[in-house]
Amino acid sequence: MATKLIDRTPSAYEYPLLIKHILHTPLRCSPGQQIVYRDIKRYDYMTLYKRIGQLANALRDLGVKAGDTVGVMDYDSHRYLECFFAVPMMGAVLHTVNWRLSPEQLAYTVNHAEDDVILVHADFAPLVERFRGAAKTVKKFVVLTDSGPVPETSLEVSGEYEALVEKSSSEYDFPDFDENSTATVFYTTGTTGAPKGVYFSHRQLVLHTLALAASRSLESGHGVLMYSKDVYMPLTPMFHVHAWGIPYVATMLGVKQVYPGRYIPEVIFGLVEKEGVTFSHCVPTILHMLLTSPASTAVDLSRWKVIIGGSALSKGLCTAARQKGIDVFAGYGLSETCPVLTIAYLKSDMTAWDEQEQVEIRCRTGLPVPLVDLKIVDAQGRDVAHDGASVGEVVVRCPWLTQGYLKESERAEALWEGGWLHTADVGWIDGNGYLQVTDRIKDVIKTGGEWISSLQIEDILTRHEAVSEAAVIGVPDEIWGERPYALVTIKEKFAGKVSEQELRTFFKGFVDRGVISKWAAPDRVIVADSIPKTSVGKVDKKEIRKAVTGKQ
Amino acid sequence: MATKLIDRTPSAYEYPLLIKHILHTPLRCSPGQQIVYRDIKRYDYMTLYKRIGQLANALRDLGVKAGDTVGVMDYDSHRYLECFFAVPMMGAVLHTVNWRLSPEQLAYTVNHAEDDVILVHADFAPLVERFRGAAKTVKKFVVLTDSGPVPETSLEVSGEYEALVEKSSSEYDFPDFDENSTATVFYTTGTTGAPKGVYFSHRQLVLHTLALAASRSLESGHGVLMYSKDVYMPLTPMFHVHAWGIPYVATMLGVKQVYPGRYIPEVIFGLVEKEGVTFSHCVPTILHMLLTSPASTAVDLSRWKVIIGGSALSKGLCTAARQKGIDVFAGYGLSETCPVLTIAYLKSDMTAWDEQEQVEIRCRTGLPVPLVDLKIVDAQGRDVAHDGASVGEVVVRCPWLTQGYLKESERAEALWEGGWLHTADVGWIDGNGYLQVTDRIKDVIKTGGEWISSLQIEDILTRHEAVSEAAVIGVPDEIWGERPYALVTIKEKFAGKVSEQELRTFFKGFVDRGVISKWAAPDRVIVADSIPKTSVGKVDKKEIRKAVTGKQ
Secondary structure, three states: OOOOEOOOOOOOOOOOOOHHHHHHHHHHHOOOOEEEEOOOEEEEHHHHHHHHHHHHHHHHHOOOOOOOEEEEEOOEOHHHHHHHHHHHHOOOEEEEOOOOOOHHHHHHHHHHHOOOEEEEEHHHHHHHHHHHHHOOOOOEEEEEOOOOOOOOOOOOEEEEHHHHHHHOOOOOOOOOOOOOEEEEEEEEOOOOOOOEEEEEEHHHHHHHHHHHHHHHHHOOOOOOOOOOOOEEOOOOOOOOHHHHHHHHHHHHHOOEEEEOEOOOHHHHHHHHHHHOOOEEEEOHHHHHHHHOOHHHHHOOOOOOEEEEOOOOOOHHHHHHHHHOOOEEEEEEEOHHHOOEEEEOOOOHHHHHOOHHHHHHHHOOOEEEOOOOEEEEEOOOOOEOOOOOOOOEEEEEEOOOOOOOOOOOHHHHHHHOHHHOEEEEEEEEEOOOOOEEEEEEHHHOEEEOOEEEOHHHHHHHHHOOOOEEEEEEEEEEEOOOEEEEEEEEEEOHHHOOOOOHHHHHHHHHHHHHOOOOOHHHOOOEEEEOOOOOEOOOOOEOHHHHHHHHHOOO | OOOOEOOOOOOOOOOOOOHHHHHHHHHHHOOOOEEEEOOOEEEEHHHHHHHHHHHHHHHHHOOOOOOOEEEEEOOEOHHHHHHHHHHHHOOOEEEEOOOOOOHHHHHHHHHHHOOOEEEEEHHHHHHHHHHHHHOOOOOEEEEEOOOOOOOOOOOOEEEEHHHHHHOOOOOOOOOOOOOOEEEEEEEEOOOOOOOEEEEEEHHHHHHHHHHHHHHHHHOOOOOOOOOOOOEEOOOOOOOOHHHHHHHHHHHHHOOEEEEOEOOOHHHHHHHHHHHOOOEEEEOHHHHHHHHOOHHHHHOOOOOOEEEEOOOOOOHHHHHHHHHOOOEEEEEEEOHHHOOEEEEOOOOHHHHHOOHHHHHHHHOOOEEEOOOOEEEEEOOOOOEOOOOOOOOEEEEEEOOOOOOOOOOOHHHHHHHOHHHOEEEEEEEEEOOOOOEEEEEEHHHOEEEOOEEEOHHHHHHHHOOOOOEEEEEEEEEEEOOOEEEEEEEEEEOHHHOOOOOHHHHHHHHHHHHHOOOOOHHHOOOEEEEOOOOOEOOOOOEOHHHHHHHHHOOO
16 A cells, blocks of 8 residues: 655654553643552552652662563552553563462463562462472562561562662653553463463553543443542452553543452442442452442442453343442453453443343443454354344454464464454344353353353353352263253352252243243253352353363 | 564554544444434434445545545535545545635645645635646546536536445445555644645544543543533534544544534524534634624523634633533644644532633633643743743644644754644643643733733733723834734624723723733724634734734
8 A cells, every 4th residue: 555654854753652651641630639559558649650750760770671571469559550650661561460370370470471570469478489499580579568577588589669669769761662562461371271471562551541541432321431530449450451451541531549459348348438439340250249248238339330341240240239239331351452342331322221121231241442343253254243143253353452472373373363363252243233242162052053152041040049150061962062061059048948950940931931042951050069260260161161071 | 772572473463543443433333323414414324434435436436546635625514524534544645625725825735735636615616716727736626515516617527526426336445554644634824934734644643533532531520522422513624623633533432423514603503403412612713703693592502512722712702601501611732733732621629619710720721631741841941830820832742743744844843843842832831730821922922021921911801891802912112122902893782882991991900900910901902893813713913913013
């Protein structure tokens, strides 16, 4: 294409999309806005900026330079927020280490990302000691504590975070560099093989931030995402896909931010009340934990907007949250996608719908945020109709998708086969444009020549008043190819009072009413004490399959 | 800086920021939303997309290819919106021709931009005929009419717009290309020399669109910019800095759009009522014209948000608009800046302020939108304090600034001296971060060793109940260097009833109360029938100076 490229006069500033530029607006417009860490720390945006400079100087004094990698292992804190900015703004790479991984996996990821320095909360020092010997590239450690002295540890500790920050100058001339520089790296654990490293550039994170802030403008009256009066508190760990990138959005918009540390229901609800939190995001497991916590009964949650992601939002959980007054809706994305792709906001005319119809929409996977080019395709890559029934794999293009897996060219090429990022999720798109992911490709149950959604089966089971959670898998079957098996947990007050037969009869009611195909009725509905979860709180279907069949 | 650039696996899609990508969200989320052109045309977003394809095919059939330049001379219409997308999406350059220029200036700009094809409304055909001979690069014309046959013209007309669009296929595979490709070009007429061409790339326009949509999230409760329920109608000509780029924002957000054609108060108010317009933008002159039109008395304007730019929003005009219930506030930018840099939205706590205090904020130049790095500097380029009093030149960096003047390397370097775009505007920044532009550098009146703001003098004069508009200039003075002279127009009902002496006494009251320095009292306050305006409706101080002093 012989287009006419723009001329740039020599003195013109070619503005690169760098994370530091996110700070211009809040520092001018909201310098006095608050950032809160539990009941431990409270400061304003001007102080945040000063501390970003101090942290950068402290890291430079430890030898960190552009291109180096800094690992962080902390709860959700103001310190983590400071790292979100200071590390990439220096030109270094922030490795958000998932401290829920095993020591073996941790050693693998820290080696693979080539961490030079690790900032580690004192609580995780014993964990790090277990793989210290295997972590060849790490030269220094900084210990993070909420108070008091650095605990005894065999790690080579260069100092305590707060002490290092306090003694450093806040003057740091954050340089310009290529917007395609790596800003962050972290690992996603799939069902097979070693953890995969995904990475995001400054440009990608800035564009993700802008598009999310812009998607606020798509809302319908009761406020998706944030605006200036909101108070933000993440409930997705900051190591998990940058807490969905929302701390960057919150900072750009200059809203009040609250960081909860370790997730304890009483602390979380205390912060919601005391700090007036109005916007959070979490996986269904966390929302479920919160709603079933005794602490939830005493707190007013009617001003709280919560986006649910990571796994599907079931109608049962959505309804339970709505009954507490929570403005809950689904969002969607993957570690590979920075993550946000879609948000299940209600369109203007839907705010007049009755509650049950609204719940349907709130539980959809959502509508794409600006710039997201998302479609569903069949096995041959052909577009699938948007009829609310035909399913296909969700493939996507947008400016914030990992451009590969770190040092894994083969898996990277498979991810990007044909120039589209393959989510490995299967779903349909309805006439209103809403995507509904029904399953992971590998979790689709192929039975009697039909594709059955394991999520739809789970959804129906959770509508039974006694069922707390449900997980469905496909088990190999000689005649049908596969057959669905379900694992459910029962609410405490119904413990021991519900039989497998009762649940199968309940399910058959939906078959009889034509809600779902008869092929979908699970062969078994096993009542269990708990449902296996992965390190990030997702249902671990691999483990369930193992438990049910004895095979992987 | 040895940063670590991200790896891109060969199959990964490197998403360029192209205008075509703005369309993904609205086509998925709001395909049925309406676009209206007066009472002449009404269609939905799906049709817009089809027509963009048809227009591209029609232009290709006329020989337009990537890198070519297409001039457009039309009123604000659905056709112009189609051109905003189709022309750059083909890889061609959209030249938004200012039909208010003289034939000589028009010939200059069309030659300078090297237009290949011009799309010209029938009303402007006689104007084009006058410079056709001088426009060497133009090969073909397309005539735009609202109805009926193409009028007689000596221009080489290849067809009528609607006929060409209708007969073309809607299938057009808009290609990918470098995001730094020129998308638009247009001309700004300064006080001296030939018109200067500014130009914007796809990347710049996409980032401007995202940042404006994101700035909605900064608002304070009554809604700056747009969200899904808004109805948008531009009242800044589409040739004028892409109607401030707002049609791109409106399209990305999928809101209803209304195009008013030629600006006629009765038509405009009719559309506001019939179509439910809630958001517009215009220069003070247009708002003044509308508020003083007899048609304004019958219409309910209490749901209308209007951003004022191009010139300062005076407190008098702001108050008049507020009395009609209009949610009016200032915005700021230049042709060189795409244009938006700041918006004078109210911060959360200010919505509780009394009306007079709010008017102060609404008339400020504003707070920067996301990514805008804006400061005020003295003659040596040093930062000036943000104390609401110290003035300096406004200089800026952001991702959507023209990177030069087309084929004018010397003027381009002057614009970008020291790596900052020089606005040639002078102003102060207050403790809340609001910028207030007080003058153009050349309009600052230097008298008795002080810098006096001509805008502040104008503002005081317009507070007199009889004064309709005021313009103040500096006139050379042997003793004081310069002295202020004012030109005012009087409201109809006060015609002949107000003397120069009365206005000077009124002004002296402000001096006595310490509102303004005694040096600022104008030596003359001349009552005139009208105030000279430039082709885009701004006060033409050059002409006033000529009238008052007989010199340029």
